[in-house]
Amino acid sequence: MASVIAVAPAAAARAAQVRIPMTIDYITLREALKRKLYTAPGGRAELWNGLNDCQFLYAENPEFSRATAGGAATVQLETANSLGLGVAMGSQCLNAVQWSGIVQALGVPYIAPGLQLKFHFTDLNVFDSAHQKTEVVSQGFDLIKGDLIPRLNDFSYDLNPAVQQLAAMITDSIPADAADRFRTAIASLTADPNIVALDDGVRITLVMTVPDTPAPAIPAAGASPTPAELKAFQDTLDQWDAFLSFSIKHLGGAVGDQQFRDQLLQILLDSRYRLVQTLNNPSAATGPDPVRLLFLDEWTQLHDAVRAAARRGMLGAHALEFMSFISAGDALFALDQAAPALGMRISAADLRRLAHIMAPSATGDPLQFNYREDPDMKKLFSVPEPPRSRHPIEEESIPPSDSSAPARPPNPNPSPKLGPSARLFPFPRGTRLLPTFRSPFPLGKGLGVRLLDLFSPCEADAAEDSGGLQITRLQDVADRLYRLVINDENADDYRHDMGLLLNLSAAYQLSQIASGLNALDTDNGRTYVTLVLATAWQESCWRQFVMDGDRVRWLESATGDIGVMQVNKHVWRGFYDIDRLKWDVLYNAGAGCEILARIMQFAAISQPKYDPVLISSHLARSAYAGYNGGPGACNRWRRREPPALKQIDSSFLDKYDAVENGTQIDILSCSRSWNH
Numbered sequence: 001m002a003s004v005i006a007v008a009p010a011a012a013a014r015a016a017q018v019r020i021p022m023t024i025d026y027i028t029l030r031e032a033l034k035r036k037l038y039t040a041p042g043g044r045a046e047l048w049n050g051l052n053d054c055q056f057l058y059a060e061n062p063e064f065s066r067a068t069a070g071g072a073a074t075v076q077l078e079t080a081n082s083l084g085l086g087v088a089m090g091s092q093c094l095n096a097v098q099w100s101g102i103v104q105a106l107g108v109p110y111i112a113p114g115l116q117l118k119f120h121f122t123d124l125n126v127f128d129s130a131h132q133k134t135e136v137v138s139q140g141f142d143l144i145k146g147d148l149i150p151r152l153n154d155f156s157y158d159l160n161p162a163v164q165q166l167a168a169m170i171t172d173s174i175p176a177d178a179a180d181r182f183r184t185a186i187a188s189l190t191a192d193p194n195i196v197a198l199d200d201g202v203r204i205t206l207v208m209t210v211p212d213t214p215a216p217a218i219p220a221a222g223a224s225p226t227p228a229e230l231k232a233f234q235d236t237l238d239q240w241d242a243f244l245s246f247s248i249k250h251l252g253g254a255v256g257d258q259q260f261r262d263q264l265l266q267i268l269l270d271s272r273y274r275l276v277q278t279l280n281n282p283s284a285a286t287g288p289d290p291v292r293l294l295f296l297d298e299w300t301q302l303h304d305a306v307r308a309a310a311r312r313g314m315l316g317a318h319a320l321e322f323m324s325f326i327s328a329g330d331a332l333f334a335l336d337q338a339a340p341a342l343g344m345r346i347s348a349a350d351l352r353r354l355a356h357i358m359a360p361s362a363t364g365d366p367l368q369f370n371y372r373e374d375p376d377m378k379k380l381f382s383v384p385e386p387p388r389s390r391h392p393i394e395e396e397s398i399p400p401s402d403s404s405a406p407a408r409p410p411n412p413n414p415s416p417k418l419g420p421s422a423r424l425f426p427f428p429r430g431t432r433l434l435p436t437f438r439s440p441f442p443l444g445k446g447l448g449v450r451l452l453d454l455f456s457p458c459e460a461d462a463a464e465d466s467g468g469l470q471i472t473r474l475q476d477v478a479d480r481l482y483r484l485v486i487n488d489e490n491a492d493d494y495r496h497d498m499g500l501l502l503n504l505s506a507a508y509q510l511s512q513i514a515s516g517l518n519a520l521d522t523d524n525g526r527t528y529v530t531l532v533l534a535t536a537w538q539e540s541c542w543r544q545f546v547m548d549g550d551r552v553r554w555l556e557s558a559t560g561d562i563g564v565m566q567v568n569k570h571v572w573r574g575f576y577d578i579d580r581l582k583w584d585v586l587y588n589a590g591a592g593c594e595i596l597a598r599i600m601q602f603a604a605i606s607q608p609k610y611d612p613v614l615i616s617s618h619l620a621r622s623a624y625a626g627y628n629g630g631p632g633a634c635n636r637w638r639r640r641e642p643p644a645l646k647q648i649d650s651s652f653l654d655k656y657d658a659v660e661n662g663t664q665i666d667i668l669s670c671s672r673s674w675n676h
Contacts (some may be wrong), residue, residue, distance in 0.1 A: 026064035031320035054086035054093035246366040273630035325358035374574035386590025389478040478586035539566035541670035544585040554582040565592025
């Protein structure tokens with residue numbers, strides 16, 4: 001039920017008439033009709049049975065849609081029909097008539113007493129299986145008209161559950177001092193008799209009168225949120241993220257369609273990216289409410305994804321429940337948009353009600369928020385476990401920069417030094433956005449074919465070795481970087497080891513890729529490794545740890561981006577172990593490499609639109625923009641960007657070119673300019 005709210009103009013302190021146009025989706029009507037009429041085995045509607053098995057009329061696969069003729073309020077129902085008019089001779093049927101085709105019934109919707117949506121069907125058209133007009137013998141046509149039309153006219157869609165859900169949500173969401181007024185408003189609710197058939201469904205209009213709605217209080221200009229208001233603001237966003245995660249897990253878990261799951265993950269990541277932005281920019285007193293904007297935009301995307309899956313027939317037995325979930329949410333969000341007139345806003349109780357509509361048997365609180373890994377979410381979206389170092393991570397009960405932590409172990413396998421730098425590349429100053437990322441897409445082995453060209457002979461051996469030996473080499477390097485902070489004395493060794501860790505982490509990621517590349521060719525193994533090195537340069541100046549006074553602490557930005565790859569803890573909560581992202585440089589590098597590989601594939605999908613011949617630097621720029629700016633940002637650098645974003649993307653391109661040309665990073669100079 002896609003719902004749009006319309007509030008009649010009224011003075012803030014006077015009664016307002018609220019008109020709620022509710023579009024009952026054709027998919028919802030179809031599923032409701034199937035549950036009432038198409039109940040025989042195989043999803044058939046048994047309309048007529050004669051004296052024997054050779055005489056029958058049944059229907060299958062009903063589909064509602066807007067009629068192309070007959071007026072603005074006319075709908076059509078098409079259903080496959082099979083007719084037999086024969087004589088039984090032993091086990092054989094001597095059929096005088098046997099017909100299969102499509103029956104189209106045209107009808108007009110109306111509101112019956114008790115808020116029942118019904119249809120008055122009259123005209124019939126008969127088509128063959130190729131949807132060409134055909135004829136049926138008069139007896140067969142009379143059977144179809146006499147047995148199908150009355151059943152369709154008897155069908156009703158009960159609007160009361162939707163109205164009751166709406167009333168409950170309003171009751172949960174309105175201020176306590178307005179409860180009596182809104183109960184009166186709900187009691188006044190009626191349905192407008194004018195109904196319109198739209199492309200998506202049948203639109204009816206509910207009307208209620210809200211008496212004496214007070215004008216909402218407007219904060220003083222320039223007023224800063226209080227600590228309590230900021231806490232409530234963050235709690236609201238956390239509840240939304242928990243609700244969306246719960247919903248996406250249940251939707252994706254029940255529907256195995258990969259396209260649908262990809263859409264769900266993109267919605268989740270996009271929502272979390274915007275959530276972090278919103279957390280760090282609380283609503284201004286005079287500006288639009290960012291919470292409402294976030295809720296409405298992400299719900300609209302979820303609505304569209306569920307409807308698209310329903311149209312493709314992917315929701316299966318869950319179609320009516322999932323569409324009812326979308327219907328109730330549409331009504332809730334429509335009413336929330338009328339908050340200036342209604343004095344309501346979405347509450348935690350509303351979100352819990354929505355979750356129960358979709359998953360009535362689910363246990364636990366759908367709004368529970370935490371940073372623990374979620375095995376179900378990781379399995380649903382095929383997020384692999386990054387390699388781990390040999391060292392245990394810090395316990396939460398120990399201060400993160402405790403000076404009693406174990407000392408860095410000696411270097412068991414010294415590695416050859418890199419050659420002297422041709423030149424030092426400065427790290428430009430500038431505003432930075434938090435990183436967030438696109439959904440995972442499988443990559444193929446071809447990506448890594450030319451990867452070994454980047455390594456010295458001993459490093460190439462490590463990259464070619466089996467997975468177990470790759471992990472050992474990675475852990476050896478991570479041992480040398482354990483809780484290590486770069487300084488003037490260790491800069492050369494540190495730069496070598498961190499560069500080797502990033503190279504080998506990229507090599508390991510490529511070795512784990514199992515499926516075909518399609519859009520990427522073998523040259524993009526080099527592009528990918530260069531992308532990893534340049535991204536770590538841009539994001540952290542190749543640093544996992546920093547000094548906090550006289551203690552070691554993990555690198556973390558103000559927006560919650562952690563470690564050498566600056567993996568955001570809000571965006572990737574549930575997918576990765578947050579403590580390991582903090583204390584395990586190998587784990588952090590592996591997580592960042594996994595994310596970059598997937599975004600690189602996503603960016604490659606959109607490349608042909610802009611670059612008929614794939615350009616490696618363009619692919620890298622798009623991948624980094626997606627890593628930094630979220631699902632919709634991969635091609636932002638191709639458009640006219642705001643100055644802050646332009647500086648970020650230009651800075652990355654400088655670093656990418658520097659890595660490609662063999663220029664080494666000056667980590668100390670870079671870190672002095674790091675402005676997170």
